[in-house]
Amino acid sequence: MADDDLQLDSKDLLDIFGAGDGKDDSEDLSKTIGDLFSDDEGDGGSLSLEGIAEAPDLPEEAPAPPAAPEPELAEPDRKGMTEEEWRASPDYADFKRQVIERHLRKKAEDEAAKQAAEAKALEDAAREKEEEASKASEEAEKRKQELVDKYKAAKAATIANRAQAMISEQEHAEAAVAGAEADKEAKFKNYLADLKAKMGKGGLPPLAMKVPGAPAPSASASSLDLNVERCKQLAAMFEETREEMLRQVGEKIGKKSAQTMMKKTLAKVAKLHLDVLGRAAVNAKNELREDGALDVERLSRAFYALPADKRLPTLQKVMYELIEMRFIAVELGLGARTKGFVVGKALDALDKTFKKKAFDPAMVKWYQNEVIPSTALSEGEEDSY
Numbered sequence: 489m490a491d492d493d494l495q496l497d498s499k500d501l502l503d504i505f506g507a508g509d510g511k512d513d514s515e516d517l518s519k520t521i522g523d524l525f526s527d528d529e530g531d532g533g534s535l536s537l538e539g540i541a542e543a544p545d546l547p548e549e550a551p552a553p554p555a556a557p558e559p560e561l562a563e564p565d566r567k568g569m570t571e572e573e574w575r576a577s578p579d580y581a582d583f584k585r586q587v588i589e590r591h592l593r594k595k596a597e598d599e600a601a602k603q604a605a606e607a608k609a610l611e612d613a614a615r616e617k618e619e620e621a622s623k624a625s626e627e628a629e630k631r632k633q634e635l636v637d638k639y640k641a642a643k644a645a646t647i648a649n650r651a652q653a654m655i656s657e658q659e660h661a662e663a664a665v666a667g668a669e670a671d672k673e674a675k676f677k678n679y680l681a682d683l684k685a686k687m688g689k690g691g692l693p694p695l696a697m698k699v700p701g702a703p704a705p706s707a708s709a710s711s712l713d714l715n716v717e718r719c720k721q722l723a724a725m726f727e728e729t730r731e732e733m734l735r736q737v738g739e740k741i742g743k744k745s746a747q748t749m750m751k752k753t754l755a756k757v758a759k760l761h762l763d764v765l766g767r768a769a770v771n772a773k774n775e776l777r778e779d780g781a782l783d784v785e786r787l788s789r790a791f792y793a794l795p796a797d798k799r800l801p802t803l804q805k806v807m808y809e810l811i812e813m814r815f816i817a818v819e820l821g822l823g824a825r826t827k828g829f830v831v832g833k834a835l836d837a838l839d840k841t842f843k844k845k846a847f848d849p850a851m852v853k854w855y856q857n858e859v860i861p862s863t864a865l866s867e868g869e870e871d872s873y
Contacts, residue, residue, distance in 0.1 A: 561586055672742035676821070703808075705801050705858060712854055714799050716792055721847045723788035725855055726807055727781070728841055732834045734779060737818060740830065749817050750780030757810040764790050764806045804859055812861040835860065 564583055566574045574580050714722065730750060738746035755776055758765040768787035771777055794802050819827035835856075842852045 561590055669742040669744065672740070673745050676741040676745050703858070705804055710800070712800060712850060714791065714803070714851075718848055718851050719791040720784075720788045721851060722803065722855070723782075723784045723791060724845075725838075725842065725847060725852070726787070727784050729811060729834070729838060729860070730780060730782070732837050732841070733814060733818075733830070736830045736834045736837075740822060740826065747779040749821070750814070751776055751778060752780075753810065753813045753817055754780040754782075757806070757813055760809070761806045764794070764802070765810075766790075807859045808861055811859070815861060 561583070564579055569577060734743075734746050734750055737749065740746075754765070754769055758769045758776075765782065765787075768782040768784075768790060769776055791799070791803055815827065815831060818830055822830070839856070
């Protein structure tokens, strides 16, 4: 039927879309058609399947039964004909044709079976070859993974051995350093004990003690303005001096003994100048640090907090007295010659450090000439350490 032959009137559409009786047909039709294209589900949004059982699975198609073998052809009745008559008769010709067709058909079936067998054999051989190749690939992948695992294990063992060697080397180095420090400290303690014994017996020459104290600032230095930046640099220079002295003295008597000397000299001087050194000398627990270190930030703030007209002479006095007391401690403990050697190396290193850090040249000159003292505790003492 052609499309033009399909004619539906409004009643047919109403029947299709389920219009109810007693209602406006056009209104129901438009509403029903509108529901088909609306996203609102309403009553048609879901189906109640209560009591409806699931349909059973479709039955599998039974395999076709194998074809029955074709029966042998029986020679028809000759009806009393002789051999020559039989062979010349139409029945024999028909029988002969059937025999030939059966033979050709059987030959074709045998050939098809042979080809199918050959194809199956080829397919089986290909499948076996593919399985062998897959097995060989799996074996190769397994061997490769084993080699990778062995390499990773060997690499991890090598790294572990190297790390252990580095740790052992570090431990040996630390043990050697600790042993050297202990030897220095023991040697220094023995030296101090001998020194005390000699002093008790009066076996040492009289000490020519000079009155400690910073000299008055020179006229050229009185014009030096210690502004904020110079106060920061001066605090850094003062702490550099302590660190370098600690390094040089520690090489002679051991780090621990050198730290103790730095801490005790700071404690003595800090009590006299708490406004300058007090806050910078202590840690968060309000205790002196074990190496006598000063907080540079706090120290620079304390420097700048001093009145501008008293800043330079006050700082000169404070720093001079602390450095001088440390020089005296080194000379008292190690002798004048060792003190001169230690101070000489420390001042030479400080000069290089100040130039490297580009401190203000005018302030460096003032610090080296008028802050760092040249104190000798005794005259002509021989170094016995």
